[in-house]
Amino acid sequence: MSRPAPWKLALLPLLIAPALVACGSDDSGTDAGTADGLAAVSVTGDVGAEPKVEWKEAMAADSEDDTTTAVTGDGPKLTDADTALVALTIGNGFDKKTVYSSYTNGSGLESVDLSGADTLPVLKDNLVGATVGSRILVTANAKDVFSGAGNSSLGIGNEDPLLFVLDVLGPFTPSGTFPATAKGTVPGVTVDGDGKPTGLTFAASKPDPKLALTVVSKGTGPAVTLDGPLAVDYLGQVYGASKPFDQSYSKGQPLVGKLSGLVKGWQKELVGLPAGSRVLLSIPPKYGYGSAGQPSAGIKGTDTIVFAIDILAAG
Known part of the structure; x- marks a missing residue:
């Protein structure tokens, strides 16, 4: 049985190494054919399936952070002591492309430690208090996400506006108690x-x-x-x-x-x-x-x- 690499071993290092990748678009103005924040994009589809991201226009590079809960789940509420289980999609609003999707990268889910000091604020701030089953849409500028830089591994420039689609799929906490005593062939x-x-x-x-x-x-x-x-x-x-x-x-x-x-x-x-x-x-x-x-x-x-x-x- 294979064990796919969890968040901290797989994607997270790509998101916390900005010093190596301070490059890319540096357009800080709002040009014709751009829109602010979530007004630039449409995200549809069911929670738990890869979202359909359609860009209406390029996202303005100087847009302020924009957050909305597109779908409110009815599962448990996440606390800052939890490890959130999230399907993550990242879109680049500068070139209107999806640059990362955990739905297609092989792992399907990312484990996000909400108590971790190195967990990105764009994730922690929007996941703590969210309910399992929710879809959360967040826009932010790369310079804020990556401490002033971009991320070449994901094709993100240091001034690129970004879209995060967070599908909160767990954890669901099981109830019931495993049997303490073996009975027959049941351990x-x-x-x-x-x-x-x-x-x-x-x-x-x-x-x-x-x-x-x-x-x-x-x-x-x-x-x-x-x-x-x-x-x-x-x-x-x-x-x-x-x-x-x-x-x-x-x-x-x-x-x-x-x-x-x-x-x-x-x-x-x-x-x-x-x-x-x-x-x-x-x-x-x-x-x-x-x-x-x-x-x-x-x-x-x-x-x-x-x-x-x-x-x-x-x-």
């Missing part, structure tokens, strides 16, 4: 003082030979799709082993990506489950890593792998 889950899984325990000597999904609790968010954005916390352990081979709960960064890039067992069983769901999933080799196993994780070709999973966001 028990040990947790730390914060209730985060630390390992699995097993009762039966042999695992279920088939794919086996146990829904601990069902969420209320959007349903998981094969190619849409997905974020989960998870713990994986070989059936009968004494400790996990991988987990995200203690790392503070969920797995973000698309279900189509993960093992077949996840693809077959998680599609259709709503965000906010908590499940246990037992995967025989046929739907896991096959006869080759995954030696780097200590998984043999005959091993059944078992996961505790919290679905935090989907689209």
Whole structure:
């Protein structure tokens, strides 16, 4: 199972290295054929799907920041202690082009630490207090976003006006408690003082030979799709082993990506489950890593792998 790079390892360094990229358009005036802020652009489409961005005119470079909540979600409200799970689209109002979209870059979602000192204010200021399920539109000048510079990696000049489309897709916090005691082939889950899984325990000597999904609790968010954005916390352990081979709960960064890039067992069983769901999933080799196993994780070709999973966001 691949683990796509989260926000701080993927896009964020591009957005916090302005000293290398102080270049690009420097037109600070309002020319004919330009419009201020959000008046220059139309953004349509459903939250959780790539927005359709249509530029009516170029955006004036000296436009003041402009923010609106185009869609108000009915999910949880984000606090400054949360890690927001956001599908992000960035448009350049100077040349009227989309320069970045997490919908198409492979990860689907970005993890944005709202408590982080290095998180861009344009994100933090507009996400804290927002509700999950919202679409927020923000315009800002590159010099304000990038501390006086632009970003050549994204094709952004130091005076370019920018559009940010923020689709807030999570986190949905799962309810229900993982079973503490194993029963039959369904594992028990040990947790730390914060209730985060630390390992699995097993009762039966042999695992279920088939794919086996146990829904601990069902969420209320959007349903998981094969190619849409997905974020989960998870713990994986070989059936009968004494400790996990991988987990995200203690790392503070969920797995973000698309279900189509993960093992077949996840693809077959998680599609259709709503965000906010908590499940246990037992995967025989046929739907896991096959006869080759995954030696780097200590998984043999005959091993059944078992996961505790919290679905935090989907689209």
